[in-house]
Amino acid sequence: MNELAIESKDLAKTYGSIRAVGGINLTVPRGAIYGFLGRNGAGKTTTIKMLLGLTRPTAGAAQVFGMNVSTERMAILRRTAFVSEKKTLYPSLTPTELVRFSRGFYPTWSDSAVEKYARLLEIPMKQRFEKLSNGNQTKVWLLLALSQGADLLILDEPTTALDPVSVDQLLHVLAEDGLDRGCTVFFSSHQLEEVERIAEYAGVVDHGKLLMESRLDDIKSEFRLITAAGNSLSAQTSAQVLSVAVEGNFYRYVVTKDADSFAAGLSQNGATITNVATLSLREIFLQLVRKEQ
Amino acid sequence: MYFWKCWRDTRSFFVVFLIIAAIVMPVAAVVSLGSHLVEDFGTSAFLNTFGLILMAVPLGLGAIGASHEFDEKTAQFLFTKPRSRAYFVWMGWAVGFAELLAVAAVNFLAGWATLSHYSKNPFHSTLYGSMTAQNFLDPLIFCIWAYCLTYSLTVLLRNGLKGLGASMAILFGLPFFAAAVRWRWHIDLPLVPGLPFGGLPLAISNIIWVLIAMLFVFAAQLVVERTEI
Numbered sequence: 001m002n003e004l005a006i007e008s009k010d011l012a013k014t015y016g017s018i019r020a021v022g023g024i025n026l027t028v029p030r031g032a033i034y035g036f037l038g039r040n041g042a043g044k045t046t047t048i049k050m051l052l053g054l055t056r057p058t059a060g061a062a063q064v065f066g067m068n069v070s071t072e073r074m075a076i077l078r079r080t081a082f083v084s085e086k087k088t089l090y091p092s093l094t095p096t097e098l099v100r101f102s103r104g105f106y107p108t109w110s111d112s113a114v115e116k117y118a119r120l121l122e123i124p125m126k127q128r129f130e131k132l133s134n135g136n137q138t139k140v141w142l143l144l145a146l147s148q149g150a151d152l153l154i155l156d157e158p159t160t161a162l163d164p165v166s167v168d169q170l171l172h173v174l175a176e177d178g179l180d181r182g183c184t185v186f187f188s189s190h191q192l193e194e195v196e197r198i199a200e201y202a203g204v205v206d207h208g209k210l211l212m213e214s215r216l217d218d219i220k221s222e223f224r225l226i227t228a229a230g231n232s233l234s235a236q237t238s239a240q241v242l243s244v245a246v247e248g249n250f251y252r253y254v255v256t257k258d259a260d261s262f263a264a265g266l267s268q269n270g271a272t273i274t275n276v277a278t279l280s281l282r283e284i285f286l287q288l289v290r291k292e293q
Numbered sequence: 294m295y296f297w298k299c300w301r302d303t304r305s306f307f308v309v310f311l312i313i314a315a316i317v318m319p320v321a322a323v324v325s326l327g328s329h330l331v332e333d334f335g336t337s338a339f340l341n342t343f344g345l346i347l348m349a350v351p352l353g354l355g356a357i358g359a360s361h362e363f364d365e366k367t368a369q370f371l372f373t374k375p376r377s378r379a380y381f382v383w384m385g386w387a388v389g390f391a392e393l394l395a396v397a398a399v400n401f402l403a404g405w406a407t408l409s410h411y412s413k414n415p416f417h418s419t420l421y422g423s424m425t426a427q428n429f430l431d432p433l434i435f436c437i438w439a440y441c442l443t444y445s446l447t448v449l450l451r452n453g454l455k456g457l458g459a460s461m462a463i464l465f466g467l468p469f470f471a472a473a474v475r476w477r478w479h480i481d482l483p484l485v486p487g488l489p490f491g492g493l494p495l496a497i498s499n500i501i502w503v504l505i506a507m508l509f510v511f512a513a514q515l516v517v518e519r520t521e522i
Contacts (some may be wrong), residue, residue: 052373054522077375084373088366090298097301104294105374 005030005152005184006051010060012208013046020046022208023060028186028201030065033174035195035202035216036188037285043208044188045085048156052082064152078106081150083141085157085188091130095123095140099147108149117143120169134161142170146177153178155187159194171198196281204288211288216281223279223287224259227252230271242287254279254287295374295381299388303357307392310350314400317342318407331411339404340428343397347436350396354389355443356457368451368522382514386444393440397433427495434487434502439464441506445513 006028013021021043028034038044049055051062053073062069064076089098095118103109118125121139129137138161145153153174159167175198178185189195195202196216203213212219223242228251235244235251240262245252251271255262263273279287318339322331331338362371362385371381442463447456464486471482481491486506489498 049522054369054372056521074375074377077373080373082369082373084369086366086369089370090367093298093301101294101298102374105376 003030004028004063004066005032006034006062006064006186008047008051008060008062011047011050011057011062012059013043013050013055014058019208021050024205024208024210025213026062026203026210027213028184030184031179031182032201033178033185033199034187035199036186036205037190037192037195037202038188038205039190039289042205044205045156046208047205048082048154048186048188051154052077052080079151081145081148081153083138083145083153083155083158085160087134087137087141087160089129089137089140091128093129094127095125095129095132095143098129098140098144099125102144102148106148106150110147110149113147113149114143117146117173120173121166135163135166138162139166146173149181151183153183153185153187155185157189158187159189159191167194174198192280192282192285202281204285206289219284220278220281222256223284224255225252225275225277225279225283226255226259226263226266226273227275227277228263228266228271228273230266230269233266233269233271243290250274254283295376295384296388299358299385303354303389303392306353306357307396310346310353310396311399314346314396315403317346317400318404322407322411326411331408335408335411339408343400343404343429344432346400347393347397347432348439350393351436351440352443352457352460354393355440355460356447356453358385358389358444359448359453359456362448368520372522378518379514382448382510382517385448386441386510389440389444390437393436397436401429430499431487434499435485438486438502438506441509445509448513449516 004027006026008024008026010023010025011021012019012023024043024047026047036044036047046055050057051064051069053069053076056070065079067076069076090101093101099111099114103111117123121143123136123139123143124132127136129140132140138158142155142158145155159170162170171194174185174187177183187195187199199216201214202216202219204211214222229249230251231249233251235246237243240255240257242254242256244254253262253266259276263276267273321338321342322335325331359382362368362381372378439460443456443460445456446459446463447453450456450459467486468484471484474480474482483490483498486502487499489495490501493501
């Protein structure tokens with residue numbers, strides 16, 4: 001059995017001369033919560049659309065549960081729940097009617113899950129979709145996705161328009177219920193705190209390229225902020241040095257991979273290492289994206 | 294499921310026209326009771342109401358049926374359901390088509406019963422006299438054609454009003470096109486869908502018209518299947 005829920009190889013999409021996704025290699029393990037991070041327009045939504053068969057890849061290939069997204073779309077969709085970035089549904093239907101509409105498509109549908117999440121997320125089930133607030137419209141999408149009994153949840157900016165309480169509820173649901181069922185959660189976001197809170201794995205995408213993908217703990221342990229004091233130290237960036245900030249005699253290096261040897265090298269050049277600190281996901285993300293620019 | 298959704302979207306329009314189709318002839322007969330209008334003009338009234346209803350219903354059903362489904366935003370929801378896009382195109386079409394036939398059948402039966410009841414000449418004798426089956430088949434073929442065209446254009450343009458507008462433009466423009474072809478190249482094209490093609494037998498012409506109508510839906514299906522959402 002394929003141990004990966006999602007796997008892509010050089011997945012690319014261009015619209016005319018615009019490269020939306022430029023060869024992404026994703027590896028999302030089964031049962032994991034994977035945060036797909038990137039700025040607006042980074043290529044997150046296009047990647048998700050290709051995984052769901054809404055858009056055809058220009059190059060490369062992708063598999064979901066070992067099934068090819070181009071040729072085995074139906075089998076993939078039977079096991080996948082999706083929350084779109086655009087939270088639009090049929091305006092005249094109520095959430096109850098949307099449940100009725102969606103139920104028949106999935107043999108794994110759970111009415112008890114509908115009841116549970118409708119109560120938990122406080123969704124007015126009898127109100128027409130067009131009359132619901134933006135937050136409640138988002139919740140309806142989530143309700144439909146969570147009740148589907150899917151093996152894979154693909155959520156594109158799922159917390160858009162949600163208030164902090166609802167975000168908290170949603171993250172709790174994804175982390176607890178999702179993992180209990182062995183469901184894989186792949187969610188795109190630029191809300192780094194949300195990803196940091198529940199994700200086990202993260203991938204950072206920018207300008208259609210995957211800048212980094214790893215277990216979140218590994219990412220955090222890999223990056224270090226080294227502050228050194230000295231004269232005429234190197235201020236050059238490299239594959240290992242993501243950025244250098246100079247303030248007088250103080251140099252602040254953001255280093256990836258083998259920070260200890262880098263610090264030792266600085267010491268040999270006469271620098272005094274004043275601090276070696278870990279970075280938050282936000283700081284790492286910003287460093288990666290700035291370097292890419 | 295999707296069948297229910299299509300029914301829900303069109304049911305108000307369908308029920309209104311079903312009522313109109315059912316009562317138009319009986320009401321007209323009751324109103325003109327004693328005036329001999331039914332006896333004198335009943336058959337032409339029957340044919341005209343049948344034709345008018347079958348002109349309005351396909352345009353409405355064609356434009357309503359697929360107006361939301363293939364809209365850019367809701368398509369993401371619909372096309373991530375585990376069904377082929379062809380299923381959605383043809384299911385929407387089938388529901389509207391069934392409603393269309395139901396309205397036609399009810400109007401026909403109500404008109405038939407009314408004329409049989411009020412006319413001095415029983416309807417069955419006029420049916421094989423001044424009225425023929427072809428009198429009913431022509432508007433029905435036109436109606437199927439108009440429905441398939443409107444539905445397909447609504448699917449392709451992803452908007453009910455645009456689909457309706459484009460369909461009406463084609464339907465009204467078709468006689469002018471046929472006349473232009475006849476004038477320029479001396480080729481006889483039927484002026485209106487439902488009329489016979491040149492010297493072809495009527496039955497063959499009708500089959501060709503229906504096949505052309507189905508080709509519109511098939512073309513819409515092919516486009517929808519290839520559309521990137």
